[in-house]
Amino acid sequence: MKKRLELTAYKNGILSGDRVILSQAITLVESTLESDQDLATELVQTLMVHSGNSIRIGITGVPGVGKSTFIEAFGKMLLDQGKKVAVLAIDPSSQLTKGSILGDKTRMENLASDKRAFIRPSPSGTTLGGVSGKTREAMLLCEAAGFDVILVETVGVGQSETAVKNMVDFFLLLMLAGAGDELQGIKKGIMEMADALVIHKADGDNFEPAKKAKVTYQNALHLFPVSQKNWIPKVLLASSTTGLGLEKVAELVIQYETQMKENGFWESNRAAQRLNWLEDQIQFLLGLAFLKNPEVKQVLESEKQNIQSGKLNPGTLAKSLISLFHSNHKS
Amino acid sequence: MKKRLELTAYKNGILSGDRVILSQAITLVESTLESDQDLATELVQTLMVHSGNSIRIGITGVPGVGKSTFIEAFGKMLLDQGKKVAVLAIDPSSQLTKGSILGDKTRMENLASDKRAFIRPSPSGTTLGGVSGKTREAMLLCEAAGFDVILVETVGVGQSETAVKNMVDFFLLLMLAGAGDELQGIKKGIMEMADALVIHKADGDNFEPAKKAKVTYQNALHLFPVSQKNWIPKVLLASSTTGLGLEKVAELVIQYETQMKENGFWESNRAAQRLNWLEDQIQFLLGLAFLKNPEVKQVLESEKQNIQSGKLNPGTLAKSLISLFHSNHKS
Numbered sequence: 001m002k003k004r005l006e007l008t009a010y011k012n013g014i015l016s017g018d019r020v021i022l023s024q025a026i027t028l029v030e031s032t033l034e035s036d037q038d039l040a041t042e043l044v045q046t047l048m049v050h051s052g053n054s055i056r057i058g059i060t061g062v063p064g065v066g067k068s069t070f071i072e073a074f075g076k077m078l079l080d081q082g083k084k085v086a087v088l089a090i091d092p093s094s095q096l097t098k099g100s101i102l103g104d105k106t107r108m109e110n111l112a113s114d115k116r117a118f119i120r121p122s123p124s125g126t127t128l129g130g131v132s133g134k135t136r137e138a139m140l141l142c143e144a145a146g147f148d149v150i151l152v153e154t155v156g157v158g159q160s161e162t163a164v165k166n167m168v169d170f171f172l173l174l175m176l177a178g179a180g181d182e183l184q185g186i187k188k189g190i191m192e193m194a195d196a197l198v199i200h201k202a203d204g205d206n207f208e209p210a211k212k213a214k215v216t217y218q219n220a221l222h223l224f225p226v227s228q229k230n231w232i233p234k235v236l237l238a239s240s241t242t243g244l245g246l247e248k249v250a251e252l253v254i255q256y257e258t259q260m261k262e263n264g265f266w267e268s269n270r271a272a273q274r275l276n277w278l279e280d281q282i283q284f285l286l287g288l289a290f291l292k293n294p295e296v297k298q299v300l301e302s303e304k305q306n307i308q309s310g311k312l313n314p315g316t317l318a319k320s321l322i323s324l325f326h327s328n329h330k331s
Numbered sequence: 332m333k334k335r336l337e338l339t340a341y342k343n344g345i346l347s348g349d350r351v352i353l354s355q356a357i358t359l360v361e362s363t364l365e366s367d368q369d370l371a372t373e374l375v376q377t378l379m380v381h382s383g384n385s386i387r388i389g390i391t392g393v394p395g396v397g398k399s400t401f402i403e404a405f406g407k408m409l410l411d412q413g414k415k416v417a418v419l420a421i422d423p424s425s426q427l428t429k430g431s432i433l434g435d436k437t438r439m440e441n442l443a444s445d446k447r448a449f450i451r452p453s454p455s456g457t458t459l460g461g462v463s464g465k466t467r468e469a470m471l472l473c474e475a476a477g478f479d480v481i482l483v484e485t486v487g488v489g490q491s492e493t494a495v496k497n498m499v500d501f502f503l504l505l506m507l508a509g510a511g512d513e514l515q516g517i518k519k520g521i522m523e524m525a526d527a528l529v530i531h532k533a534d535g536d537n538f539e540p541a542k543k544a545k546v547t548y549q550n551a552l553h554l555f556p557v558s559q560k561n562w563i564p565k566v567l568l569a570s571s572t573t574g575l576g577l578e579k580v581a582e583l584v585i586q587y588e589t590q591m592k593e594n595g596f597w598e599s600n601r602a603a604q605r606l607n608w609l610e611d612q613i614q615f616l617l618g619l620a621f622l623k624n625p626e627v628k629q630v631l632e633s634e635k636q637n638i639q640s641g642k643l644n645p646g647t648l649a650k651s652l653i654s655l656f657h658s659n660h661k662s
Contacts, residue, residue: 044644045647048641048642052641271640275635275645277645278638278645286618307605308606310383310605312376312379313372313375313379314609314612315468318612318615318616319616321613
């Protein structure tokens with residue numbers, strides 16, 4: 001039997017920084033039970049006023065770039081600076097990459113064992129709207145629990161970068177120097193989203209190539225149009241083994257925060273993100289209600305074959321399913 | 332005043348291969364007027380039985396890789412082989428890259444002037460579901476009009492690759508050899524989606540680097556897990572200037588078609604794509620109905636500020652808006 005607390009118990013536990021209750025509250029947020037969802041929504045609303053005071057940093061990069069070791073080393077360094085750090089993972093493409101999450105969790109044990117840190121693996125959500133909504137709620141709960149820095153790790157490929165970009169203040173792209181650059185997945189679109197490029201594993205034999213890569217990327221970034229927030233992405237070197245560059249990354253984030261708060265982008269970006277969150281939630285909840293409708297379900301099941309075979313136009317079925325949905329939804 | 336034909340006029344015109352009526356029908360499909368949409372849905376349903384007999388090829392690659400020149404040269408070669416070729420463009424991220432469409436259209440004039448070809452630029456849609464739904468419908472209309480090969484060009488970045496992959500039989504990634512490889516946007520996820528990599532502009536001084544790049548990519552692709560359809564993506568060289576490799580690309584597509592029809596993937600993939608289309612359409616139409624609801628609109632407007640400022644939990648508002656939507660939708 002799963003234990004569920006009362007709203008006040010969650011609220012007080014979180015506000016007092018109780019990590020066990022925080023963890024249970026995130027489980028509540030991730031639950032697909034309708035009663036759990038209702039309580040979770042209420043809890044998030046209650047805690048809204050206590051949230052928003054952290055720096056939210058998204059961290060992305062292809063598999064093999066060392067995301068977990070970077071987060072562990074960077075997180076440790078932040079703890080040493082007196083920060084409280086929470087790590088969340090987002091994985092919209094959950095089917096294929098599910099296996100990697102447990103791996104990541106194990107590798108971050110060092111950070112997880114520290115009381116000032118909180119690590120939460122990716123929810124096993126169903127749709128992008130669902131997962132990113134849940135990660136956003138988890139983020140607010142962490143903030144209410146007093147965490148200063150939220151690191152959001154992208155897991156999987158494709159749409160996760162956009163999803164993370166839409167919920168963080170600062171977006172960091174990890175890269176590797178040297179051989180195989182062309183396979184790193186450095187999509188121009190993702191480079192344009194990044195506020196900083198960090199050439200990771202800049203140590204040992206890799207240090208010189210990393211220095212060269214830094215120059216190359218820095219030159220490339222200068223070719224991009226300057227964004228509305230008037231920030232040219234910086235390129236830094238870092239090593240999770242030697243600790244090189246980790247403090248510089250933290251300094252850069254603070255410099256960014258100061259500049260963006262001055263020019264107003266910080267708050268306008270968060271405002272836009274909240275609207276985006278609302279849109280995601282509406283899409284998600286509409287889809288959920290739709291698929292739960294028994295008559296819709298029945299027609300969907302009986303016409304599935306005709307869609308698959310190409311006899312029935314998906315647009316035609318979509319239209320009639322939506323009329324059906326409206327005509328027999330209990331209100 | 333816009334001219335709208337009767338269903339039968341569209342149908343007969345398309346079935347007789349009338350390109351002017353085909354073009355008008357696609358305009359109807361792209362219309363946002365509800366009455367136009369109803370007619371368009373009916374038209375597509377009527378023509379379903381005449382569709383599905385083409386090869387659908389998705390073509391992607393970063394800006395500068397020469398998508399338009401490749402499509403023009405490849406399309407011309409197919410025409411010379413006696414095929415009828417239609418070119419459609421999909422651009423889900425329409426806000427930013429809108430300008431490029433007209434450019435592409437002009438550059439393909441050579442192909443557009445041939446009666447056996449049909450070129451249609453990207454619809455100026457609003458949402459991904461909307462745009463990709465319309466492109467899918469346009470594709471079926473082209474098939475009913477007798478086009479053998481549909482080339483779907485991705486425009487813009489990010490989600491468009493997935494959208495195109497979800498509507499084509501064969502997915503082709505154009506690449507360049509030589510300097511700046513790391514900036515080409517060769518995301519591993521996109522390479523994994525590709526059925527063929529074509530190193531474009533393999534001519535002049537670029538020929539030797541292109542040959543080297545071919546080996547590199549071929550080796551890299553062998554490291555990827557073999558997909559369920561049992562196809563290892565091939566790497567080819569091509570030049571739109573000299574015509575090198577264009578016929579080989581066409582041969583590869585036919586080889587792929589033969590193999591996939593034998594192992595059953597061809598049809599199972601199309602069946603899955605049709606279900607995916609249905610899902611997209613449902614999401615799109617639900618969202619549309621939602622935003623048109625006057626009471627929803629009003630509350631959305633009055634609470635927008637509270638969402639932006641972070642006072643109101645987007646999940647809370649989404650929930651109450653959806654109840655409101657259900658309770659006063661005229662059925």
